[in-house]
Ligand SMILES: Nc1ncnc2c1ncn2[C@@H]1O[C@H](COP(=O)(O)OP(=O)(O)OP(=O)(O)O)[C@@H](O)[C@H]1O
């Protein structure tokens with residue numbers, strides 16, 4: 499499974515310079531766990547970190563200017579950390595699978611002379627084949643849309659080698675588009691293609707219960723969308739295309755985890771829509787999704803997302819706790835962890851939360867605490883680096899309880 503081992507954000511709102519996990523330049527850090535959770539008080543930068551992932555994904559899907567101008571962001575000047583004129587930068591340190599050489603993607607976005615954001619530089623690099631230590635070498639290097647790219651699976655920039663058949667110079671026509679967006683469509687650049695596909699596959703959840711209550715027009719769909727308003731279509735897909743027995747099993751597994759739900763099944767209407775029916779055991783007739791509570795629909799959506807046979811490689815969820823009963827939170831945390839550490843194509847899951855009950859289910863290396871420094875910029879620490887907390891957890895104290903009792907905060 500693909501794993502983001504580290505992520506660095508610079509000059510993005512309150513994240514002046516924040517790193518989670520391991521980078522090629524910071525090999526001392528431990529890689530991110532498949533399930534990673536960020537906690538912290540109001541206003542410390544949790545949503546900003548969540549949005550930093552979303553921003554990088556939007557830069558690829560749209561372009562850097564559109565990504566900056568999206569409604570929740572309000573333009574480059576608002577996004578750039580106050581008090582600096584440096585570019586906004588991101589670094590992703592990632593491994594396609596266990597045992598593969600890690601890859602680093604660096605992206606720098608600045609303002610051009612007309613005041614519009616553009617891609618200042620972009621680098622993809624990797625160690626040479628057979629090297630498990632030492633510095634990585636670029637196989638894509640672009641500055642202001644111009645640079646070099648190395649084709650195939652192996653070639654990288656090697657100093658002193660003038661003639662390299664894999665090497666080609668490139669010049670982009672649109673400085674607001676990422677180079678990986680175009681080069682990643684070319685057959686001769688399989689590594690760029692795989693990275694681009696990985697980034698394209700990121701799933702940032704913006705689920706809201708009412709979306710799941712709509713009655714979308716019929717038509718099976720394979721994957722749940724970010725708002726969850728195609729939940730009926732996904733169920734329809736599973737009902738029609740998947741093995742029926744497997745689908746029933748999934749529904750009963752999900753039902754067992756939602757309190758007050760005895761069973762879930764489906765009914766196909768005359769116009770071939772699939773209605774989700776929840777049976778609570780108390781009434782003879784089941785309830786339809788439209789009548790179900792917010793929390794039930796939310797848990798159902800998350801669990802269905804987890805059951806996707808081809809899940810997104812990377813899933814981000816902000817505050818999954820909203821509207822959920824506290825005991826369900828621990829179950830949900832365990833579910834996320836089990837899926838993130840599960841089968842071969844398991845998703846990596848990144849969650850922000852306020853909820854100690856959710857954190858109770860976690861281990862110190864899975865949790866990062868964001869705080870606001872005295873200079874107004876965010877600081878992040880991994881809870882496993884707090885010796886006292888680690889010892890208390892080893893003694894059996896639940897992590898959320900320790901957070902609640904202020905053991906995790908520096909200030
Ligand atoms: N350009 C900027 N430069 C520096 N700081 C900024 C900038 N834009 C916003 N901020 C700060 O970032 C913080 C917002 O952080 P964010 O919304 O990520 O917090 P949060 O941890 O999600 O909080 P909550 O728990 O309330 O949702 C605010 O405190 C704001 O002061």
Ligand SMILES: [Mg+2]
Nearest residue numbers: 541544545546
């Ligand atoms: Mg927030």
